[in-house]
Amino acid sequence: MGIKLTDVAKKAGVSATTVSRVINNYGYLSQKTIDKVHKAMEELNYQPNSMARSLQGKNTQLIGLIFPTVSHPFFGELAAKIESSLFEKGYKTILCDSANNKEKERDYLKMLAANKVDGIIAGAHNLDIPEYGNVGLPIISFDRYLAEGIPIVSSDSYQGGRLATEQLYQRGGRKIAIFTGTNESASPTNRRLNGYLSVLKEHHLEPMVYHFPPEYSPFLKATEIRQILSKEEIDSVFCTDDLTAILVINKAQELGLEIPEQLKVIGYDGTEFVQNYFPQLSTVLQPMDQFVDLLIDLLMKRINNAEVELDNLYQLSVKFIQGQTS
Template sequence: MEGIDNVASIRDVAKKAKVAACTVSRVLNNSGYVAPETREKIEKVIKELNYIPNELARGMFRQKAGSIAMLIPNIVHPFFSTLASYIEKELYNRGYKLMLCSTDADINKERDYMETLKSNIVDGVISGVSNLQLKEYKNFNKPLVMLDYVVNSKIPVVASNHKLGGELAAKKFIDSGCKNVIHICDDKTTKVLSYQCHIALENMLKVHNIKSKAIEIKWNDFDFEGYLNLAKKVLIERPDTDGIFAADMPAAAFLKAAIKLGKQIPKDLCVVAYDGTYTTNSNILNITTVVQQVQLIANKSVENIISLIEKDNIIEPYTEIDVYLREGETSF
């Protein structure tokens, strides 16, 4: 079968139908006007040659891959897996496919992916990681949208209102009568914007004379068992702790550890999670949570990357999505 699944087969069809290759492309993509009799002739030749269009080959032919890559730190992290799911659905609805790349927070892996993605394999990139040097982003020749990271003024960013998130969590601890709050966070050198919620939390608790202690960890250092061991250690070593603020998974681990240690929730320990994924409602108690609106983040990210691909200059350089508090059974 001659010319199957490659760019030349389009030219084969064009040659036999005695039309231009771009006319065949319009028929294949159902884009642009083609006279009915010409369309019928092309479709007849396609059947005669038993031509099976190859999406990647057609993408290369028209300089468009029809796919967008998403870089995330870890595919099993509840927030990123949920976000990727929404982005995949939104892209598909807009005629694009998603290529998911998990870097495991490894800068070399991130660099390798970015180098690979410079080719025609994708039309653009949505990135939830940022460990490279500024010059490496400047040399990246594809449309790029960042999630929760500011690289420079030319690359659009989509992020939650993390300052509001920290303030909502702090207010909940204040209302619950907490005096000693521990918050589990990334180290202070991180560039991720979500760290702002921890700064806002500390500042507001300080104003109300409530003690707070940051325990800094690399967010991907532990799986659930690792978080559970950390929770047991913290709660035993700091028995006066009456408030815990952490991302969904470690918050769930602290809840489980506290119950095993005989603590009454929320009387002895108030737990507030941050993100709002399925893990907060998969426990003995539903966890009070500051919710990031993942679907809105996904929709805006997709809107921005497609606008960049289609060279639409009406793009907001920084989009901030509000968060909200979802009441649970782990606070007053």
């Protein structure tokens, strides 16, 4: 199956070596021969194997992306925007979905290395994957420490946590809870938690911290949220992601709680998706387009010069968006 170089040679009436020379642009070739081969390639829909080209030390013009899951609006949007921007620069994207599965992430990383992509942007959530340190490819990380020498593009999660919590306090919140992910120090949501804690401390308020493990289904999380809201005395919730904030709003409405009068809710991320379909949500906006530009810019610098000096951490600022839920 598939069109072979020899098929092109036959169609063009030249030798396979000539076709190879046209593809790789070396040796003496008349324009007539070049045109004949190009015409035959076009008619047969033949594409020189980019991997074969990469074995000869040429760029594949392929970039690998490793993200936790494209079915999450934040990563779906980030992946789609990176793909679109790379495509304009002449690169194609191989998108790998690591699904919070460490073995899968290692497998995809090996696959990308084996297929000689020009570079990788990794924004996955699994920790301690030593292969990132030795695949020998330009890598830029999104929001996670991967290995020594791999720059991280991130936003100021500590400041974001402070912004949201301070907003809830300014609007009258005194029993301010936080709904967040796992309690692990390297995670950006943990830095949001630290921002929350610092504001509560300044105002001498008691922290109310609720952790939801990432393996919880939205249904299970919603059930637990309903229990918390009906049992505990809470007047404000800062959620470290927008989807959790939507669950809080749904469950509060089921319980007859008026938003924002009886319960103020602020989310985190501010994807275009959430802004379009939940415009009422108050949230902390992460600078998606700036992430995309910076990730690609740094990666291109590394691809063009493996020895280029880059910072360890690039931290962009976030911004609060006032909706109707706070």
